[in-house]
Amino acid sequence: MELNDLTIAEMQDGLRARKFSATELAKAALAAADRAKVMNIFITETHERTLAMAAESDQRFAKGMARPLDGVPVAMKDLFCTKGVRTTAASHILDAFVPTYESTVSANLWRDGAVLLGKTNLDEFAMGSSNETSFFGPVENPWRKLGDARSRVPGGSSGGSAAVVAARIAPGATGTDTGGSIRQPAAFCGIAGIKPTYGRCSRWGIVAFASSLDQAGPMARTVRDCAILLQSMAGYDAKDSTSADLPVPDFATAITGDIRGLKIGIPTEYRVDGMPAEIAAVWDRGAQWLRDAGAEVRPVHLPMTKYALPTYYIVAPAEASSNLARYDGVRFGLRVPGTGDLTGMYEATRGEGFGKEVRRRILIGTYVLSAGYYDAYYLKAQRVRSLIARDFQKAFEQVDALLTPTAPSEAFARGEKSGDPISMYLNDVFTVPASLAGIPGMSVPAGLSGNGLPLGLQVLGRAYDEETVFRVAGVLEQAAAFAAKPEPWWVKP
């Protein structure tokens, strides 16, 4: 069996049994990365560091002092600051930025022995749903439509992380999810990914997009692998005032395969007009799988759903417009002198440093916070956000988890939506409500479309109840038995 085909759980077993070494795993991963360059998955490769970390893992195995994730290669979304390794947020404005510090989430992974496998591409500052806004160019989805050689987008913003896992380069990767940036690319690339409850993972050291929404999470090929990674990533961090001071449960043991008696809600409002029949079908199939497994499936109402997307596109840009003010050319990152005076320097630096989508969102955010517009936009959006959260609370009084499609379509072709921001934003329609409510959501591969492209189902749970989410997702995964792999067209014979 190919080392790269192994899941994290299998790698852990093999490493412990000394069937292969961390260095062998690292070399296999690096070789796979080299073969897949055409997909533009990595912004920064870290060959030396990868091998050095793997060697350290091997030493610990030799001493019998191995840690939980020792030797497991993990690709990091290039939004996590990594000490001594360039961290760009896929932006020109940070394209030479090398942090002197390590994000809490990545530090937690290294503490447990994981091996850094490069920094993956993303939408610039995580703003996008297709990975086409990256300053470093788009990432290509390893999956292609049957009989169509055109590039498909991997989804976004964690497109590089989704692709690196789907292409069997890394068994797992980190993502961040602000409005669906883990779940939608996971669905587009046929892998699993969870956005945990807001506050479960520390945001310290993650380049901020929208602070009240940003949340880190794992992406891997199995539900169990996601649980294993999240176990290391999660935990209270005194450096992040919004991180939750709660014990981290054992996520993997929550995957019991038994959901008998569990109540699962199907939100009626998610059956949107014009939903493709294939999406509706996979959703119905998912509901049936859960019923077959002994769950009680029933419709629930989330009446505020239709306001979620407009609310999100006020709150997130508002926070972003402020969060991105620090990229001013003064202390770090790109500086373009412009006309030479202060305003000229600001304008030239930010004008050249930020791409079109980032500039668009800064403008939207600045607008909705401006005097005279604040009440009509930002304040109202915050009120609606509370109502959306209340919708979920009420639903969770009746059911233990919700089942929805992850995205309204399969992966689309590159360029198909990039000229139309509204249609691009609509990609987040099923993921954004949970982001606004701060609740956990996981995407699991549920099958292939008629075009041979993966489709995902989303499980939503109560705040801090990732365990139920994992449990339900595990049952879906088992029922779906998703074994399809993308054809490795990128490997030259």
Added chain:
Amino acid sequence: MGQAVTEPAPQLFDGATGKWEVVIGLEVHAQVSSQSKLFSGAATEFGAEPNSQVSLVDAAMPGMLPVINAYCIEQAVRTGLGLKAAVNLRSVFDRKNYFYPDLPAGYQISQFKQPIVGEGEIFIELADGAVRRVGIERLHLEQDAGKSLHDQHPKFTYVDLNRSGVALMEIVSKPDMRSSEEAGAYVRKLRTILRYLGTCDGNMDQGSMRADVNVSVRKPGGALGTRCEIKNVNSMRFIQQAVEYEARRQIEVIEGGGTIAQETRLYDANTGVTRSMRSKEEAHDYRYFPDPDLLPLVLTQAEVDAIKATLPELPDEKRRRLENELKISPYLAKVLVAEKETADYFEVLVAEAGKRTGKKPAEMGQDSANLLVMELFGLLNKDGRTIEASPVSAAALAGLLALRLDGTISGLASKEVLAEMFATGKDAASVVDEKGLRQVSDTGEIERLVDQAIADNPKQLAQFKAGKETMLGFFVGQVMKMSQGRANPAVVNDLLRKKLAG
């Protein structure tokens, strides 16, 4: 409060069209006394090498997050309680967005709609003894910005981020002041209270306290005029000068047929004038919104009560106690409480003197106050020293006071002893012994001197006998002179009366 408040005596300015009244409100920025910054662990020491006290958070590096410094919160609550203000159990930190090189994040974390402290009050006393109440509108916490250095390079501005993130309390008064004197008295009183509380060191020359001064003018009793805000005035004197200049300027504009535009102005201490900085139209749109990196700040009443229990006695209460319980004159009491260091010194002085003499504070309060204010202050002033740098400690001064109260030395000798203590740092008893200044109360020895004085001055004796009672003083003086000031004046008086009458 039970303070007798006097109606405002407005400072009236003469204009061509008659009298004008000035209306003043102050926003004082007081740096919180704290070892570390409001949202980071970086140090706050004054005068450190540029950019040596800057954490990753203060420099707004990507991915950095603020964490509230609990001590700064406690200090703000303490200040609120000291200003007799309502403490808001729930407050919110907002972002105030604007671009400037010394503002690394592109926003300042401040409190806009929900400050930590609400309405309170301060009582000020004016030169004529009038007491005025000035309302406090609010107190909120915010971060300071860094400092732009424009004089380090011909073409570039340098930025020092040491101050970036330092905790400030912005204390906003109501527009309750009606004269430059009141504005000055307000800032002085606020400073005193902050220093009593230990929440701000009040060092205006180090920038620990600075004020934005809002000034408008109106015809006495008329509707409020349009105000101008004079930014960042950093001394008591400048605050008063800025008010005076600004009031006159506004009167001139209005009487010249113009109108006052709401604007931000700067006070130039060199020329004594204010000039326009930016108009209302140019004012920033700060796009305030709640900082999503910080949860709302929630305090419990129990936490507030616990802080309240540790509040020190504040100047107004102390002054009342000094007057009522220690029987100290209003003037001296006012002087004693004006500076925390003086008040602290005085408390030790009274306590130590009590230990030495067994007397109750009320029996020696006035004597203690007199010794400190009338005598030690004189020596300190002559030397240009503050009370903290006094070579005579409170305990040492109490030693002197005790010798004086128990009659060991005379009041006259006491001055000499204090001067020697001041010069040498020796204690009172040693100086008295060395100089042989111990007062003579031995009637035998004094009787001998009295007899001699009477024998030496027959003419004066005759005058006394003829009914000129005031000649007693002459004889007392003679005896004191012969004893080199050591004779106990009470004993001398007694004996003289007896002998002269005989």
